[in-house]
Amino acid sequence: MVQLYARELPHLVNDDESVVSLLSASLFQNIDTALRIFQHGIDPTRVEAPAAAMQYARRLAQRGTPVVDLIRAYYLAQTAILNYALTEAAKQIRDPDMLGGMMSKALTGTFAFIDRVTQQVVSAYQEERDRWLLNRNALRAARVRELLEGDGLEIDTIESALGYRLRGTHLAMIVWHAVEPAQGNALGSLQVVTTALGEGLPTTGQPLLVPADERCAWVWFPLEKAVLPEDEEVGRILATAEPTVRLVLGDPADGIDGFRRSHRQAGRVHALSTAAGDQCERALTFRDVGAIALMTSDLPATRSWVSDILGALATDDEQHERLRETLLVFLATGGSYTAAAAKLTMHKNSVQYRVRKAEETLGRAVTDNRLDVELALKVCQRLGPAVLIAR
Template structure:
């Protein structure tokens, strides 16, 4: 037992000597690591003078801390990350540098310094058994130190990133709300502040997850999804993304050409989501394209109306709705209580919320949309012409009059039922 203690002490003594020698070369090692980062992670070095200076300070303090651990036998799991290292991580978070680059820098640095330490140990020690023991101890301690420090700097990075994004989003949201309320007459200055071109054509979108969706980090997912939709449209620049609440965002997509129709949006949404099995619940409400600032405001107001319609419809609503297809219905549904009362007055018992009356309403809606053709309705509904005639006759009985009377009102009421379902229907 005594021999083991003596052997451990001897190993620790020689490791401390190597650390002391390297300590005298800390500035040289720092320069070598910065040069290594320039080759492997060039964007960390080709930056502002302040950031490169902070990087150098972080590297130097990490090297100094690691070498002192060996010199004085400090427990690596109890050390705190150097101040410069923590601040550098925060600055990277503010600049949007991926956290993986920060982690990679630590492991590149660890490998480089261990190579220098082993070369120095080989120069000082001839005994291969002692040298092997020194290397094992150095590896164990170094990995413990790097694990400890990277946990702390990554935590600092994430906290700063969350804070930065929250503050940036708050400022952006305030600017956008001022624009929507009539402010921001200096388009160029406002565009620069938002990072989005207000001169041009935009399409407003409201993207959201329904309440109750089990989605982690919903806003990040929505931003990535709408960013991909914008890329597919080929617009000039990234979309403007403004969080509205934790499950909903206001978005403006720069539009280089014709507006996408609902079918294009539905397909694109499905394709984008296919890469992420956790998605599949996103909803989109889309305005009509608008030009410059007036269009920026108008397309958003339209998207808001469509969003309100979708919210009223609930789960049965289509995942993608455009103002082009439901604009009139969206305007009518702005007062859902009044719309419901009107539907019931117009359709009478036909507005009952059950499967039997739903079949009659849908048959009558398709019949009227097809110009009153039993043959066309039967083809679209994939049923016999006589069945269509029977259902239309039953619907007329419930209406208490021929469908030709107040036909426009009946069609609008049926469309409201189709879009909003139970929100405008009544139960027995």
């Protein structure tokens, strides 16, 4: 098996002696367990992965070895053992029925055993990866918090501790799981999203990722120029990520002050996204929702203000939601019934009717206090029930 891995997965055997020794122990214990399953008729779906196999999985997680290599190692070994066993069986067993029964039992039992063990070792790998990342980043997280909160810090010392250059343009992101992910690999999936997003940006180095807790990470991208990722690219990345993942972005900014400012902006948008709950979009930027994000620091006051501006139009039901949506588009298109109708894909007369009903609900023309009305409508669109009047 070790010789097989030397050909197919050479980095697993061309490694530290203690790790290779653990690999050998894992192989021996797995093969021993598999043979005992056949010898004693043990149900393979009820066996526990050997201790050495679990420890080897944890060691690979600590070293950053991709989990796919761990899985591939199991299936390479399974294929090799089955090939050997079936070749020997064909030599030794002359009865076709007995040979067929033996092959069926070997295939079924081996696949059940490998499936059972790989589930356990992958779970151990993911748990250890999360724990290791948290521990490894503990010092960096402390230095980042010092940097965000304090002044007069030695730049060279901080850069060395973080492994990240502070002299340049930074784009801050907060990425998190809205609920506990089903796969249990919270930080790992956040890293995947961060890496994918960074590949589409004009970066000057690796992003700085610091876990804020077990389900949330603070990220900074070092940029060549001040840009934001394209909406389509962000959507594509999130479409392949865990459905629980959300992200928010600040504006790009320069130097240490920019490092802090971009993160503060991302933090405000994060608060908005959290307040909005499930109905909120999975990705938001400070550039798009900054004014609304600033209002989430005092949600009760925001709710009261929305009620003062919109009155009954802020009622939380489908009828008033349609009126709010139409009125917001009408205002956003410069008060043009024709443009609003085109954007909403509805008849111009329908837009006129809804705008008139919205004005009746407001008790005044929308041209009165227009800026406040439009902002209040945007707040309702983003925060929904958090600021609406319960029916």
